[in-house]
Amino acid sequence: MKKKYTAKEVRNLILDTASVLFIEKGYEQTSISDIVAGLDGLTRGAIYHHFESKYHIIVGIARRFIPEQDVLDAVDRRDDWNGLEKIQALLLEGMFNEDITKTTVVSWALLKDATFVSIYNTQMCEAMLPIIEKYIYTGIEDGSITVPQPKQMAEIVLLITTTWFIEALFPSTVEAFFEKLKAAQYVLKQSGIDVISEDVLSIIISKLTAST
Known part of the structure; x- marks a missing residue:
């Protein structure tokens, strides 16, 4: 070398x-x-x-599209956050964490490859589903989340906030992407788990607009 x-x-x-x-x-x-x-x-x-x-x-x-363990641990240690706020933090870390952004920039085009998308979804489910489910139960206990089926809702949250935004599966323009964010916000809020609240939506739009 x-x-x-x-x-x-x-x-x-x-x-x-x-x-x-x-x-x-x-x-x-x-x-x-x-x-x-x-x-x-x-x-x-x-x-x-x-x-x-x-x-x-x-x-x-x-x-590399998933936050590192130290990031996940840092979210978990935040006793001042309720269950919903921890899920929101995970969403924002997944979208804007600097380490993820730097290490995945060369790989984004792979999200158009069927083999990679399948592996990506499998890894995302294995790593994140148990965490999201845990925070949904926490949210039910602290009152920040109201859902009847925590396990199934964890799957829905993950599908909506990750798989649904993969362009290879659901091609989208920039304008359509923002509309999908609003649709995701509506679906999750109506389900009793307001992951993409107005505050979170504003952060996402602000960061995405600044990067374009």
């Missing part, structure tokens, strides 16, 4: 390189050898030190 990398830098270099190749050639057509060839002198052995297989690499790419 031309320079000495930390373990985290090596991992990110692998994920970035693989993302580009998966976008250009497709997941099935990309080999480990292709990924090795695109790295700065990194060996095949070094790749397998971090990832068991090509599948684990694409899973690693999908996981």
Whole structure:
């Protein structure tokens, strides 16, 4: 290698390189050898030190769309937030966390790939569903949420705030995207879990408008 990398830098270099190749050639057509060839002198052995297989690499790419554990722990420790506020914090972290933004910029086009979208949805459900369900129960106890089926509502919240906004599944213009936000706000509020409240909607619109 031309320079000495930390373990985290090596991992990110692998994920970035693989993302580009998966976008250009497709997941099935990309080999480990292709990924090795695109790295700065990194060996095949070094790749397998971090990832068991090509599948684990694409899973690693999908996981970068999810807040890191320290972020999730920080939200969980906020005793001054009720259950609804914690879910809202998770939504905003998922959309605007700087680490997520930096590490996923090279991978966004993969959200048009059916294989990646399937893995993305699986990883999102495994990582976030238990947390959202936990905070729904917390919200029911503290009065910030009123829903009859907490487990099923956790699934609905996740589907609406993640999968529904994947452009590959539901193509959308900028204007239509903002309309979808308002529709999501309405559905969730009517369901008794006002995740996209007026305050949260204002933050989302403000941040998205500033970035365009």
